[in-house]
Amino acid sequence: xxxxxxxxxxxxxxxxxxxxxxxxxxxxxxxxxxxxxxxxxxxxxxxxxxxxxxxxxxxxxxxxxxxxxxxxxxxxxxxxxxxxxxxxxxxxxxxxxxxxxxxxxxxxxxxxxxxxxxxxxxxxxxxxxxxxxxxxxxxxxxxxxxxxxxxxxxxxxxxxxxxxxxxxxxxxxxxxxxxxxxxxxxxxxxxxxxxxxxxxxxxxxxxxxxxxxxxxxxxxxxxxxxxxxxxxxxxxxxxxxxxxxxxxxxxxxxxxxxxxxxxxxxxxxxxxxxxxxxxxxxxxxxxxxxxxxxxxxxxxxxxxxxxxxxxxxxxxxxxxxxxxxxxxxxxxxxxxxxxxxxxxxxxxxxxxxxxxxxxxxxxxxxxxxxxxxxxxxxxxxxxxxx
Numbered sequence: 230x231x232x233x234x235x236x237x238x239x240x241x242x243x244x245x246x247x248x249x250x251x252x253x254x255x256x257x258x259x260x261x262x263x264x265x266x267x268x269x270x271x272x273x274x275x276x277x278x279x280x281x282x283x284x285x286x287x288x289x290x291x292x293x294x295x296x297x298x299x300x301x302x303x304x305x306x307x308x309x310x311x312x313x314x315x316x317x318x319x320x321x322x323x324x325x326x327x328x329x330x331x332x333x334x335x336x337x338x339x340x341x342x343x344x345x346x347x348x349x350x351x352x353x354x355x356x357x358x359x360x361x362x363x364x365x366x367x368x369x370x371x372x373x374x375x376x377x378x379x380x381x382x383x384x385x386x387x388x389x390x391x392x393x394x395x396x397x398x399x400x401x402x403x404x405x406x407x408x409x410x411x412x413x414x415x416x417x418x419x420x421x422x423x424x425x426x427x428x429x430x431x432x433x434x435x436x437x438x439x440x441x442x443x444x445x446x447x448x449x450x451x452x453x454x455x456x457x458x459x460x461x462x463x464x465x466x467x468x469x470x471x472x473x474x475x476x477x478x479x480x481x482x483x484x485x486x487x488x489x490x491x492x493x494x495x496x497x498x499x500x501x502x503x504x505x506x507x508x509x510x511x512x513x514x515x516x517x518x519x520x521x522x523x524x525x526x527x528x529x530x531x532x533x534x535x536x537x538x539x540x541x542x543x544x545x546x547x548x549x550x551x552x553x554x555x556x557x558x559x560x561x562x563x564x565x566x567x568x569x570x571x572x573x574x575x576x577x578x579x580x581x582x583x584x585x586x587x588x589x590x591x592x593x594x595x596x597x598x599x600x601x602x603x604x605x606x607x608x609x610x611x612x613x614x615x
Contacts, residue, residue, distance in 0.1 A: 256320055258309070259295040260328035262288060262335055268311050272296045275306040277452055283307070292332075300324075303444035304405040311335065317354045319405055321346030349406035353397060357413050357420075360389050364415060390420060390429075398432050399578040403439035408449065411436060423460025433457040434487050435579040442581065442600050486595050487579050489545055491566035494558045499566050502595065504541050508614040509591040512544045513582050516557040524586055525561070531611070532563055538615050539593070547571050547585060590614065 262270065265288045273280040286294045309316045309328070314336050320326045321344050330339035337355060341347050367373065367381045397410045398421075411433060413420045423430045434457045440450030489511070490500045501509065512528065515521065532542055542563035548554040549571045558565040568574040576582075580589065590598040592614050604610050 254300045254324060255297050256300055257295065257297045257325040258307075258318065258320070258328070259293075259325065260330070261294065262292040262311070262328075263331045265292050265311060265332035265335075266290045268332060270294050271310045273308050273310060275308055277448065280308065303440070303447035303449065304408065305449075306405075306409075317347075317350045317409075318344070319347035319350045319409075320344050321405060346404055346406050349397065349404070350409050353393070353406060353410055353413065356389070356393075357415075360385065360420075361415060386415065386420060393420075394428075394432060399435060399575075402436045402579070402581055403443045407436050408440075408453070411453075423456055427461075430457050430460050431487065431579065433460065435581075438487055438579065438597055439581040441597060442603065445599075445603070486591060486597050487576070489543070489566070489576050491545065491568055494555050494565050494567070499543070499564050501543060501591065504543065504591075505595045506593055507539050507541045508535075508593060508611060509595075510540065510542045510611075511580075511589040511591055512542060512586060513547065513577065513580070513588070514544055514586045515547050516554055517548050517550070518585060521557075528563070529561075531607070535611055535615065536562075540611060540615065545574075545576065547574055547577065 258272065262268075268288050270286050270288055271282050272284040274283050283298070284296050286296070288294060304321075307318075309318065311332055314333050316328060316330060316335050316339050318326060318328060318341060326341060326343040326347055328339055328341050337358065339351075341351065363385050364382050367378050367385070370378065373381065393410050393413075398407045401407060411421050421429045421432050423433050433453055437450055437453035437457055440447055440453065444450055486501060488501050490498060490502075493499045501511065510528075510531070514524070516525075528542055528544075532540065544558075544561075544563060544565045546554050546558070546565065546567040547570075548557075548567065551567065551569075554565075554567050568576060580587075587601055589600045590604070590610055592598045598614065599610065
């Protein structure tokens, strides 16, 4: 890819208004845009197939506006637009968000009240613009050869991705701003491209998994899974071709599951992928925590009751003391693995584990089914999956 293609044709940053309401009430987007008299302000829905105008208002000298609509059960995306100027906004568990801006600088110089999620999306948009500026500066530096410029741009993109992964995507993957971050671009290039790296696939999968938990069955969550799965297929085919004869894409099977490949208490590396065909209870646990013994007894009862019928327990310990963990798990019949990163485990972030213990059910196809907060009767859920 040439440098010019890499940074050319940056589309104006799409404004996303995340509108979520658990109670089915109304959302409201209001505010004022000065210096825009007689301009038409559009509220556009950003669906998976692109933008669609849902409302508009001709602004007067004051620039006041107000839009409203029916609440939704999962985050949805909209944008406010005057000509090619767009504002990024978000509503997160609030019904009203207020914006103040001036035309034509509204895309980058606006104030927002009523939503922390909205403020995060603004931060991401401004960071994206700064990244573009740095890439352009490198591209125009006549002291650099084409290869040097390409490498330098790749380096700043890698730095950008590390910050966004840490502070926006993995920090709160259930949030709409994490979803927003996945689709940022530099020119025509997706900054996070699930067709190019395993790490980018994990970003999509982490958000998809969290959306499964907080917004089960949502169209966007399912779309994220499809993107991650297709990306993984493409990447595996590319890797196979680099190593040997081409393979048939239909022979590659992947799921929406984020794997947890760790060593068990015998030193053997284990994986959730090896448990296809079984119902799995994935349990994040700390044996040093209060109440651990009672929980282990409950898990043993479940294991004794359902293991012969196809239930497996895959227990992930975040205990700091390895010797203590091995002692506590020596007599347990199920799979016990430990993450040496303890409470800083990447898997706690990717599964959006907010407290220990937390468990998930995985069905026989190795797809994530439900987490503990979604389960009213664990026996009934296991019976249904078996």
